[in-house]
Structure formats: structure tokens, C-alpha cells
Amino acid sequence: MSLNSKSKVLFLATVYTHLAAFHIPFMRLLQEKGYEVHAAASPDDGGKEEVEAIRARCWDIPFSRSPYSLKNWRALRELDHLFEAHRFDLIHVHTPVAAFLGRFMAKAKCQGPVLYTAHGFHFYRGVPLKNWLLYYPMERLASHWTDGLIVINREDFEIARRFGFEPGRNLFYVHGVGVNLSCYTSLPSKGQYIRVDLGLSHSDIIITCVAEMTPNKNHILILKAWKKLAAKCSHCHLLLVGKGELMPALKKKVKEEKIPRVYFLGYRRDVPQILRESDIVTLTSKREGLPKSIMEAMAAGKPVVATNVRGSRDLVEHGKTGFLVDLGDDEGLFFALKSLIENGELRKTMGKAGREKIKDYSMDRVLNEMEAIYMRYLAL
CATH class of the missing domain: 3.40.50.2000 (Glycogen Phosphorylase B;)
Structure with missing residues (x-):
């Protein structure tokens, strides 16, 4: 026109x-x-x-x-x-x-x-x-x-x-x-490695959640499962990326309950690089439309463990690109994450399937x- x-x-x-x-x-x-x-x-x-x-x-x-x-x-x-x-x-x-x-x-x-x-x-x-x-x-x-x-x-x-x-x-x-697929496969600039910044080795397992810290994103469920995981997997680390109204309360919970190896990274502009260096990505929302953080994780070739809610289940194929767990099921979340922590080949296979699926997005x-x-x- x-x-x-x-x-x-x-x-x-x-x-x-x-x-x-x-x-x-x-x-x-x-x-x-x-x-x-x-x-x-x-x-x-x-x-x-x-x-x-x-x-x-x-x-x-x-x-x-x-x-x-x-x-x-x-x-x-x-x-x-x-x-x-x-x-x-x-x-x-x-x-x-x-x-x-x-x-x-x-x-x-x-x-x-x-x-x-x-x-x-x-x-x-x-x-x-x-x-x-x-x-x-x-x-x-x-x-x-x-x-x-x-x-x-x-x-x-x-x-x-x-x-x-x-x-x-x-x-x-x-x-x-x-989602810009190329952002999640290209090499980072010098000095942008999150493992170096946190003092983690390449053999450590990183589980990452990218989400605003609000009641809907349900970080409490992650911390319940993580408390059990951290006791069994000393080489695993949880990265929480994002800020929000619940950050002070979540930090207080981690400190008071002495939950180890939880890193509050706040708002970050290097999310693609953080996801590239992660091994597993999780999102435990109570409600979603179509979560961009899951799309980004799949673009980075990472398996995803998410709650079985609308939007998340549009992206995550249970048993193929990751696992879906019921809302409130911290035991289910624990076992889904544990199975991926213990099986590097499964992480690789699911990540590859997710990368293929996300091309449509x-x-x-x-x-x-x-x-x-x-x-x-x-x-x-």
C-alpha cells in the first residue's frame, strides 16, 4: 500500500x-x-x-x-x-x-x-x-x-x-x-563464561531456571526439590536467573534452611550464554502462555523439566524433549531432574530433539x- x-x-x-x-x-x-x-x-x-x-x-x-x-x-x-x-x-x-x-x-x-x-x-x-x-x-x-x-x-x-x-x-x-536460534549456538565473547565467574568446573552439572521471581513462577517448588537433590548430588548447582518481588523471601529461605549451591544471578543480559553452559533447564510455573525461557533452552539444545501446564506442554514433549511434572509434585520434579543428572546421554538426546522441535518457533x-x-x- x-x-x-x-x-x-x-x-x-x-x-x-x-x-x-x-x-x-x-x-x-x-x-x-x-x-x-x-x-x-x-x-x-x-x-x-x-x-x-x-x-x-x-x-x-x-x-x-x-x-x-x-x-x-x-x-x-x-x-x-x-x-x-x-x-x-x-x-x-x-x-x-x-x-x-x-x-x-x-x-x-x-x-x-x-x-x-x-x-x-x-x-x-x-x-x-x-x-x-x-x-x-x-x-x-x-x-x-x-x-x-x-x-x-x-x-x-x-x-x-x-x-x-x-x-x-x-x-x-x-x-x-x-526465538533467534543463532544466539544460542554462536561462541561467546571473551570473559563471558558463567562457569568461570562462579568457579565451577566443566564436570559440574548446572540446572538453570530463567524466570521472574513472582508467585506464578513458583520457585518454591524448585527449592523443595533442590533441597533433596543437593544432598545427593554434590557436583550439581542451581542458577536462578531473574528478579522480582519474591527474591528477598527466596534468598531468606535458602539461607535459613541452609540449602547449598543456589546462585541468585538477578537480571542478566547474557542469558543465551548461561543457557549454553547449563546442562538442564527447569520452569515450574503455575500458568504460562508459551514460555520464552523454555523456547530459549530448547534453542540451546538443553533438556527441559517443566510443570504440566498450558503453554509449557505445547513445547515440552514428555520423555522426548524433557519431562513434565504435576503442579506441587516436588517428588516428581526431584526424580525427573535426578534422572537427567545421572544420564548424560539422555540429556544429549533430549536436547537434540528439543533443538529440532524449536525450529518451528x-x-x-x-x-x-x-x-x-x-x-x-x-x-x-
């Missing part, structure tokens, strides 16, 4: 960290096609500088992750002002609160088409009833303001169909947010999928 300098696309999420972590490649895709990319989110958790670094125009909107927060009324007013000042040819919304408010206000202000990527609906089998009572009606209502719905796992795809979305018309399955493939969706709606 013919473009001009006023052709604009808006990416909207509750916090900039979400946009910075997952959507910069898609912003760049649209910039390369001549669109002016804008981003709107709360700056409270950081991430804004990374978005601004690609020359996206940023608008601070004080969203709160909690749907009960009064801050969201102010966010709604700020959105009203933004949509009064600018008309966007396409709006791509993410995360439940921002997506709900953004879709409502976009339609109220006669903006261009609205795409919504559901990174994992907050209602699903096994979730507390309050989630169904709150988020299910929200998504039902917002479906009327959604021109196109993008889902990243099979369970959400079926839920979306029950909402009335039609595959190929306004419902699209995309292979997550994509490569960044190149996902960029192509998203480009087709964007162009479909930008042509309207």
Missing part, C-alpha cells in the same frame, strides 16, 4: 518491560515497512529506554497490573487524550488490563483495526474461580472490540473459537514471540506469520 509519514502503528501493554522483552522485532518490522511506531505503557518497571532506542515514540500511560487499581481510571483518561491527539492505522494490544482498556477506548475513539495477542488467557482449567469470574467476562466483552485475535497455544485457540472467533478470518495461531518464522497478519489489517 502507499505509505506516508502519518501512517502510525501503536503497541500497547501494561508495562514497557513487556514490550522491550517480546515485541521489539515486530516494531522494527513495521518501521522497515515505513510505518511510524508508537508505544504506550507504564514506565514503572523500566524497559522504556530499550523501546526508545529503536526510535519508537513512547507515551507513558499509568496502567496497573491489578484490574482493581484506581490507577487504571487515570490510565483510561490518558488513553482518551492520546486517541484524541492521534489516529492510529493499527493498534496491537497486549497484557490483560492494558488490552481491555485499550480495546475499549480504541473503538470509542474510532481508531483503526485492533489486534490483541493473548499471551495466555488468565482463565483455564485448574485456575481459582475468581479468575473465571473476573477475566472470562472481561474477555467476552472485549471480544466485541477486537478485530483480530492472536493466540500462542492450542488451549487458548479452542477458547477463542468458543468466543466466536473464526480461524483464518479473525483468529490466528502464531508460534509465540519467536524461530524468529524468522514468527516474523513471517506476524507480517502476514499486520499487512492484512493495515490494508483495510
Whole structure:
């Protein structure tokens, strides 16, 4: 289509960290096609500088992750002002609160088409009833303001169909947010070896979890299993990569219970290298959409032990690319990790199978999928 300098696309999420972590490649895709990319989110958790670094125009909107927060009324007013000042040819919304408010206000202000990527609906089998009572009606209502719905796992795809979305018309399955496969196989720069930094040998076994330290990521389950493992496997080490509200409590638990060889690495920019040097990767979330940390682990050729939840089971094939364990089953987690610790050949075989499977989720493939969706709606 013919473009001009006023052709604009808006990416909207509750916090900039979400946009910075997952959507910069898609912003760049649209910039390369001549669109002016804008981003709107709360700056409270950081991430804004990374978005601004690609020359996206940023608008601070004080969203709160909690749907009960009064801050969201102010966010709604700020959105009203933004949509009064600018008309966007396409709006791509993410995360439940921002997506709900953004879709409502976009339609109220006669903006261009609205795409919504559901990174994992907050209602699903096994979730507390309050989630169904709150988020299910929200998504039902917002479906009327959604021109196109993008889902990243099979369970959400079926839920979306029950909402009335039609595959190929306004419902699209995309292979997550994509993973750059080459980042997990290339050699590191000098001095970036995590084993050297931690004083570990090549014969030591490293188990790594890359996850924000929040209740949903369920680090307590890992520590329960690890306490037993550490007593039996003196050559094994647990790396916890990420930060979050629960970090102080988790550190306190490790110290008080004298759980050995647990390393809190915090936020890291060298995750690909950490994964390359790891032997096993684990993720014990209570809920997932399609976890990028598992995708990255598979790209690095590592076996994965994960909880058997939506999204994680889309990626991990039990007994082939890793193991799935039930939520709360620390014994199952212990035995799954122990079997991989004791069998180097199994680690190698599962890692190779995971590397092959993750090719379907490569960044190149996902960029192509998203480009087709964007162009479909930008042509309207």
C-alpha cells in the first residue's frame, strides 16, 4: 500500500518491560515497512529506554497490573487524550488490563483495526474461580472490540473459537514471540563464561531456571526439590536467573534452611550464554502462555523439566524433549531432574530433539506469520 509519514502503528501493554522483552522485532518490522511506531505503557518497571532506542515514540500511560487499581481510571483518561491527539492505522494490544482498556477506548475513539495477542488467557482449567469470574467476562466483552485475535497455544485457540472467533478470518495461531536460534549456538565473547565467574568446573552439572521471581513462577517448588537433590548430588548447582518481588523471601529461605549451591544471578543480559553452559533447564510455573525461557533452552539444545501446564506442554514433549511434572509434585520434579543428572546421554538426546522441535518457533518464522497478519489489517 502507499505509505506516508502519518501512517502510525501503536503497541500497547501494561508495562514497557513487556514490550522491550517480546515485541521489539515486530516494531522494527513495521518501521522497515515505513510505518511510524508508537508505544504506550507504564514506565514503572523500566524497559522504556530499550523501546526508545529503536526510535519508537513512547507515551507513558499509568496502567496497573491489578484490574482493581484506581490507577487504571487515570490510565483510561490518558488513553482518551492520546486517541484524541492521534489516529492510529493499527493498534496491537497486549497484557490483560492494558488490552481491555485499550480495546475499549480504541473503538470509542474510532481508531483503526485492533489486534490483541493473548499471551495466555488468565482463565483455564485448574485456575481459582475468581479468575473465571473476573477475566472470562472481561474477555467476552472485549471480544466485541477486537478485530483480530492472536493466540500462542492450542488451549487458548479452542477458547477463542468458543468466543466466536473464526480461524483464518479473525483468529490466528502464531508460534509465540519467536526465538533467534543463532544466539544460542554462536561462541561467546571473551570473559563471558558463567562457569568461570562462579568457579565451577566443566564436570559440574548446572540446572538453570530463567524466570521472574513472582508467585506464578513458583520457585518454591524448585527449592523443595533442590533441597533433596543437593544432598545427593554434590557436583550439581542451581542458577536462578531473574528478579522480582519474591527474591528477598527466596534468598531468606535458602539461607535459613541452609540449602547449598543456589546462585541468585538477578537480571542478566547474557542469558543465551548461561543457557549454553547449563546442562538442564527447569520452569515450574503455575500458568504460562508459551514460555520464552523454555523456547530459549530448547534453542540451546538443553533438556527441559517443566510443570504440566498450558503453554509449557505445547513445547515440552514428555520423555522426548524433557519431562513434565504435576503442579506441587516436588517428588516428581526431584526424580525427573535426578534422572537427567545421572544420564548424560539422555540429556544429549533430549536436547537434540528439543533443538529440532524449536525450529518451528524461530524468529524468522514468527516474523513471517506476524507480517502476514499486520499487512492484512493495515490494508483495510
